[in-house]
Amino acid sequence: MTAPILEVAGLRKYFTVVKGFPRPVKTIVRAVDGVDFSVGASEAFGIVGESGCGKSTAARAVLRLIEPDAGTIRFAGQDVRAASGAALIALRRRMQIVFQDPYSSLNPRRTIGQTLTEPLSVHGVARGRAAKDQAAALLEEVGLPAAALGRYPHEFSGGQRQRIGVARALALKPELIVADEPVSALDVSVQAQVLLLLKDLQARRGLAFVFVSHDLSVIRWFCARVAVMYLGRIVEQGPVARVFSAPRHPYTRMLRDASPIPDPGKRGVLPRVVGEIPSAAAPPPGCHFHPRCPRASEICRTTYPAWDEGDGHGTACHHPHVD
Secondary structure (H helix, E strand, C coil): CCCEEEEEEEEEEEEEEEECCCCCEEEEEEEEEEEEEEEECCCEEEEECCCCCCHHHHHHHHCCCCCCCEEEEEECCEECCCCCHHHHHHHHHHEEEECCCCCCCCCCCCCHHHHHHHHHHHCCCCCHHHHHHHHHHHHHHCCCCHHHHHCCHHHCCHHHHHHHHHHHHHCCCCCEEEEECCCCCCCHHHHHHHHHHHHHHHHHHCCEEEEEECCHHHHHHHCCEEEEEECCEEEEEEEHHHHHHCCCCHHHHHHHHHCCCCCHHHCCCCCCCCCCCCCCCCCCCCCCCHHHCCCCCHHHHHCCCCCEEECCEEECCCCCCCC
8 A cells, every 4th residue: 555645543423313202312323433544645445334334424524524523534644633724624625525416416506517616716726717617627527518517417317417526526636535435326337437437537636535335346346445344343454355355254254245246157145144234323242243143152242353454454353264
């Protein structure tokens, strides 16, 4: 890995949920519960896991779109959590996001031109004709005509809207893009087009990515390293090829075996998984995965495993697979 541009340590985000009447009960949801990772310059780093594991919350907390409760976030040596005022505005230019839903992420009452020129104006990059010219160049870079500037979001397909979202993220020439499930709402053929676009932009602009997805095949193709999350914690992390070819954590192995393979001759037997993912409001004691794990023992039920990392491939498991 190249020198890290983003370093995250001990990241936590808890939500308080109040339910019940007339006697309300407060519940603490541990959405992100101590996450550590780093991203190298120009590197694509993936975060994968089931729905509700906390991967999107972690990604948004890194950008302070959701304020984290604890932990350190350093971008290019700067303390993101401590930044405020002009320093935070400057960091916003260098870190951008592409949202999951291409429909709700664009204001339906603003033209594409207004959407793309607004960040240029807010950050004092360009105004007037210069801003419009830059917006037109951004559209052409993502494969859309400059004539689209005067149109509204409802006039575009989902794939085209996501390209507009990518153009908006590129407007301030960031160094890091958080891609929060950017292709999950798109048709398969359109997914491929958007992924190819992002890969090309990464190469030409030298972008670093935090790529959030539940689709292992997307992570395998796009990312160099991956972190696997379960109930708010990272349970395995390392190079994509190594993690998916020889997963050490039983949960990672379960995800890999459940991932569809296009070649019927290479498909294995789907794993038998006991139960559903527990609630982050009441995680099981010990290893959070033990109620669903075929390798669980008594220590798994009482003690959370320590992080064990060697050769750049780490896992938190009392009984890891060794291939």
